[in-house]
Amino acid sequence: MAKNIKGINTICTHVGEVKDEQFKGAVSPLYMSSSYAFEDVDVKRYPRYFNTPNQEALCKKVAALEHTEAALIFGSGMAAVSTTLLAFLKAGDHIVMQRALYGGTYNLATEEFDKFGIAYSFADGISVKDFEDKIQKNTKVIYIETPSNPLLTIIDLEAISSLAKKYNLISMIDNTFASPINQNPIDYGIDVVIHSATKYMGGHSDICAGAVASNKENIKRIFHLGKNLGGSLSDYTVWLLERSMKTMGIRVNAQNKNAQKMAEYLFEHKDIKLVYYPGLPSHPNHKLAKSQMRGFGGMLSFELNENLDAYQFQKALTLIKSSMSLAGVESTVLSPSKTSHSLMGADERKRQGIADGLIRFSVGIEEPEDLIADIEQAIEKVRK
Numbered sequence: 001m002a003k004n005i006k007g008i009n010t011i012c013t014h015v016g017e018v019k020d021e022q023f024k025g026a027v028s029p030l031y032m033s034s035s036y037a038f039e040d041v042d043v044k045r046y047p048r049y050f051n052t053p054n055q056e057a058l059c060k061k062v063a064a065l066e067h068t069e070a071a072l073i074f075g076s077g078m079a080a081v082s083t084t085l086l087a088f089l090k091a092g093d094h095i096v097m098q099r100a101l102y103g104g105t106y107n108l109a110t111e112e113f114d115k116f117g118i119a120y121s122f123a124d125g126i127s128v129k130d131f132e133d134k135i136q137k138n139t140k141v142i143y144i145e146t147p148s149n150p151l152l153t154i155i156d157l158e159a160i161s162s163l164a165k166k167y168n169l170i171s172m173i174d175n176t177f178a179s180p181i182n183q184n185p186i187d188y189g190i191d192v193v194i195h196s197a198t199k200y201m202g203g204h205s206d207i208c209a210g211a212v213a214s215n216k217e218n219i220k221r222i223f224h225l226g227k228n229l230g231g232s233l234s235d236y237t238v239w240l241l242e243r244s245m246k247t248m249g250i251r252v253n254a255q256n257k258n259a260q261k262m263a264e265y266l267f268e269h270k271d272i273k274l275v276y277y278p279g280l281p282s283h284p285n286h287k288l289a290k291s292q293m294r295g296f297g298g299m300l301s302f303e304l305n306e307n308l309d310a311y312q313f314q315k316a317l318t319l320i321k322s323s324m325s326l327a328g329v330e331s332t333v334l335s336p337s338k339t340s341h342s343l344m345g346a347d348e349r350k351r352q353g354i355a356d357g358l359i360r361f362s363v364g365i366e367e368p369e370d371l372i373a374d375i376e377q378a379i380e381k382v383r384k
């Protein structure tokens, strides 16, 4: 079905439905069975084998959205990240990673890789040369995130995939911040695409899930480790995720629009020192972002002027919520130095340019006037 469908919202809504042959209902029936017959069946199904009817169907939707042959759904974004990395790395291997990584992925490398005898290096910057400089004889994987968290830096997908091909490495991307609505790394030659489906795919701050998309061969390899590690997602949540993904296109496009408006408003604001958003012409990678993204996404970061306390400002917001997570339909903010990047330590944060007063803003679907009014009243409150 995916082959002749062009529209992204049509894919979101229809690809990977489980047809309700029995009652002709409009939505996928939910198969909660954790026990399936082994006799006279084509497939031996079991939830941890990633092959229940609802899991198989949702994998098709993810694959269609990421332009890949196959996909797998996991119990969390980190289950997808860890299973995928460990499927391609063994003792004695080396990986080159972007320095500005999602906190959990950074912790996975720095806290766990030693135990498995896996060596890692962080690229010093975001240029191809920064990555190439770190490649060793035993390097197997290049791992990137673009746009990155929390400074929204953009990495050249085509350049990274060419570098990976030159050295015969597997290239992987965490595509969570862009979502498949805004960016399809496969089209630029990246091998494996990972998502925290907790974010834009779920979109309502009520699901924890992950996904990985790639060609059949890579997915088979990830599946073989995945069934042993056991990071599959419960079918009830798979069903909820399918429901959420039907509106991902319209949600993310609304968030793109709102984030652009909010970035422009903050950029002009006399009390705001800095705004990081790839959709602003002032962003150092704006042109590159424009060339490889269909939309600039719903995430931005900013710093208030020094005389205003960033933490008190966030507490003074009444509509925009404080949140550890992101990408819901409701707008949220957080301080990376106090949450996602707190374990990293002050020195590493400074090295990455993450100021203590930096505020990460996940823009929702509310009307921008209401978001602006909330920010204005919060600034007035902390000014006093």
Ligand SMILES: *Cc1c(COP(=O)(O)O)cnc(C)c1O
Residues within 6 Å of the ligand: 076, 077, 078, 079, 081, 102, 104, 145, 149, 174, 176, 177, 195, 196, 197, 198, 199, 208, 209, 210
């Ligand atoms: C949240 C997030 C993850 C981890 O996902 P979980 O679902 O929390 O395990 C990975 N990468 C990025 C970019 C994220 O935002």
